[in-house]
Amino acid sequence: GDSVTQMEGPVTLSEEAFLTINCTYTATGYPSLFWYVQYPGEGLQLLLKATKADDKGSNKGFEATYRKETTSFHLEKGSVQVSDSAVYFCALSDKDTGRRALTFGSGTRLQVQP
Amino acid sequence: DGGITQSPKYLFRKEGQNVTLSCEQNLNHDAMYWYRQDPGQGLRLIYYSQIVNDFQKGDIAEGYSVSREKKESFPLTVTSAQKNPTAFYLCASNDRGNQPQHFGDGTRLSIL
Numbered sequence: 001g002d003s004v005t006q007m008e009g010p011v012t013l014s015e016e017a018f019l020t021i022n023c024t025y026t027a028t029g030y031p032s033l034f035w036y037v038q039y040p041g042e043g044l045q046l047l048l049k050a051t052k053a054d055d056k057g058s059n060k061g062f063e064a065t066y067r068k069e070t071t072s073f074h075l076e077k078g079s080v081q082v083s084d085s086a087v088y089f090c091a092l093s094d095k096d097t098g099r100r101a102l103t104f105g106s107g108t109r110l111q112v113q114p
Numbered sequence: 115d116g117g118i119t120q121s122p123k124y125l126f127r128k129e130g131q132n133v134t135l136s137c138e139q140n141l142n143h144d145a146m147y148w149y150r151q152d153p154g155q156g157l158r159l160i161y162y163s164q165i166v167n168d169f170q171k172g173d174i175a176e177g178y179s180v181s182r183e184k185k186e187s188f189p190l191t192v193t194s195a196q197k198n199p200t201a202f203y204l205c206a207s208n209d210r211g212n213q214p215q216h217f218g219d220g221t222r223l224s225i226l
Contacts, residue, residue, distance in 0.1 A: 032213055034213070034214055042219050043118075043120075043204055043218050043219045044206075046215075046216075089156060093213050100162075101147055102147075102215060106156045107154070107155070
């Protein structure tokens with residue numbers, strides 16, 4: 001079945017450092033890929049998405065490129081802020097299964113120190 | 115503002131008791147979903163519904179039940195058969211054939 005693997009956290013960075021959170025996936029079809037962010041005690045918010053190979057999703061300084069050849073969708077940001085501290089989830093939606101629910105990775109906690 | 119409202123924010127269950135979590139959306143979305151989140155883990159799918167009066171089991175449906183009598187509402191009942199119900203429950207919705215999903219703010223369920 002479909003699966004998503006994320007790097008384990010927590011990831012602790014100083015403000016203005018470069019961020020990479022790795023995400024790889026396994027899917028039977030050609031999935032859409034997503035990054036969601038969760039702040040403490042809240043639901044998930046969509047951060048960015050990509051629907052086909054070589055697409056780059058971007059939002060609020062975050063970027064991720066859909067790499068079909070390496071089945072990856074790594075999240076990057078050039079300069080993190082304290083306000084970026086949250087849990088980040090990589091997810092996929094496999095249109096070919098018809099289910100349309102999301103398959104999530106286990107999440108990566110990011111802590112940014114001033 | 116359009117969105118998804120989950121209530122209550124916190125809920126406590128006694129042994130042998132059924133409890134119902136509410137999820138309401140005013141986004142006019144056809145599809146709705148329930149996920150369970152345990153500490154340090156990703157979200158796991160409990161039930162989903164792609165249209166009114168129809169729903170399907172997800173990956174961890176045992177001990178849960180749902181209904182979809184109205185487009186905007188998708189309540190989840192945690193039954194006494196669910197032996198480990200303590201978790202954070204998230205409801206989501208989207209248009210059929212269109213992503214992404216929009217999420218509510220969640221309900222945290224604990225055992226008394």
